[in-house]
Amino acid sequence: MTATDGLPAFGPGRHLLSVQQFDRISLQRLFDMADLVRPIAERRTVCTVLDGAILGSLFFEPSTRTRLSFESAFLRLGGEVTTTTGFTFSSMAKGESIADTSRVVSGYSDVLVVRHPDAGSVAEFAAASVVPVVNAGDGAGEHPSQALLDFYTLESELEARGKPVDGCTIAVVGDLKYGRTVHSLMKLLALAEKVTFKVFSPPSLELSIDVERFVRERGHLIVDCDSVTEALVGADVVYATRVQRERMTEEVLATANVAGNLRDHHHASASTRFADGLIRFVE
Numbered sequence: 606m607t608a609t610d611g612l613p614a615f616g617p618g619r620h621l622l623s624v625q626q627f628d629r630i631s632l633q634r635l636f637d638m639a640d641l642v643r644p645i646a647e648r649r650t651v652c653t654v655l656d657g658a659i660l661g662s663l664f665f666e667p668s669t670r671t672r673l674s675f676e677s678a679f680l681r682l683g684g685e686v687t688t689t690t691g692f693t694f695s696s697m698a699k700g701e702s703i704a705d706t707s708r709v710v711s712g713y714s715d716v717l718v719v720r721h722p723d724a725g726s727v728a729e730f731a732a733a734s735v736v737p738v739v740n741a742g743d744g745a746g747e748h749p750s751q752a753l754l755d756f757y758t759l760e761s762e763l764e765a766r767g768k769p770v771d772g773c774t775i776a777v778v779g780d781l782k783y784g785r786t787v788h789s790l791m792k793l794l795a796l797a798e799k800v801t802f803k804v805f806s807p808p809s810l811e812l813s814i815d816v817e818r819f820v821r822e823r824g825h826l827i828v829d830c831d832s833v834t835e836a837l838v839g840a841d842v843v844y845a846t847r848v849q850r851e852r853m854t855e856e857v858l859a860t861a862n863v864a865g866n867l868r869d870h871h872h873a874s875a876s877t878r879f880a881d882g883l884i885r886f887v888e
């Protein structure tokens with residue numbers, strides 16, 4: 606059974622590459638599971654269901670929170686973790702291909718979590734892996750696990766205020782072009798009904814036409830705003846993301862236009878920097 610766009614629906618033994626592998630029912634099922642395991646995360650109960658299992662954690666791009674969140678979740682459930690970070694100490698620095706690395710490393714693990722700077726590269730890992738692969742961020746592509754957590758948080762916080770996600774208005778501000786969490790979250794929120802997205806980004810960091818089309822085709826409204834202030838008006842939620850400097854080439858950064866935009870954007874980010882990929886709720 607297929608969720609969308611030819612990717613197999615997410616389920617046991619499957620790769621997690623994109624939020625497009627979910628529909629509303631499977632999303633709810635996952636959130637019910639999250640509620641169930643919450644006491645384990647909070648150390649109110651102990652569970653060793655992953656006893657004997659090994660997570661291969663491959664992070665070829667900087668990460669603190671995402672990597673440690675996966676690793677600690679696996680350890681909390683009784684599993685073991687092997688990890689490699691960056692290219693320098695990986696065999697890729699010697700020219701080994703993604704397919705070779707994946708094939709071999711997947712033989713040492715029960716599941717792989719992979720972050721890589723190129724969009725589509727985690728899917729390449731998955732294609733060669735003998736175990737399930739979780740996309741922990743592929744360049745400017747997607748970051749499905751963060752979007753799942755963001756949706757879960759957003760829904761619980763809205764519900765606590767007596768509002769459903771359906772019909773909500775969300776201000777999405779910052780680097781919408783390279784911010785992969787934005788791409789994943791907007792696609793995931795497209796599973797809800799009639800969401801209004803008020804978007805603001807510095808020029809040249811606008812939302813890609815693909816994400817925009819994906820969301821609009823599913824009956825949601827995208828309102829382009831000229832400032833953060835305008836985006837905040839009427840918003841139930843503000844989702845603010847930083848400028849993803851690491852995705853911009855020196856050449857692009859050097860152009861006066863982008864440099865100016867980044868400077869201007871600094872003001873916008875100042876109020877939202879604390880959020881850096883998190884969600885802030887406007888009462």
Ligand code: ASP
Nearest residue numbers: 742748785786847881882
């Ligand atoms: N942690 C998120 C990511 O890896 C957000 C960010 O880095 O801005 O994309």
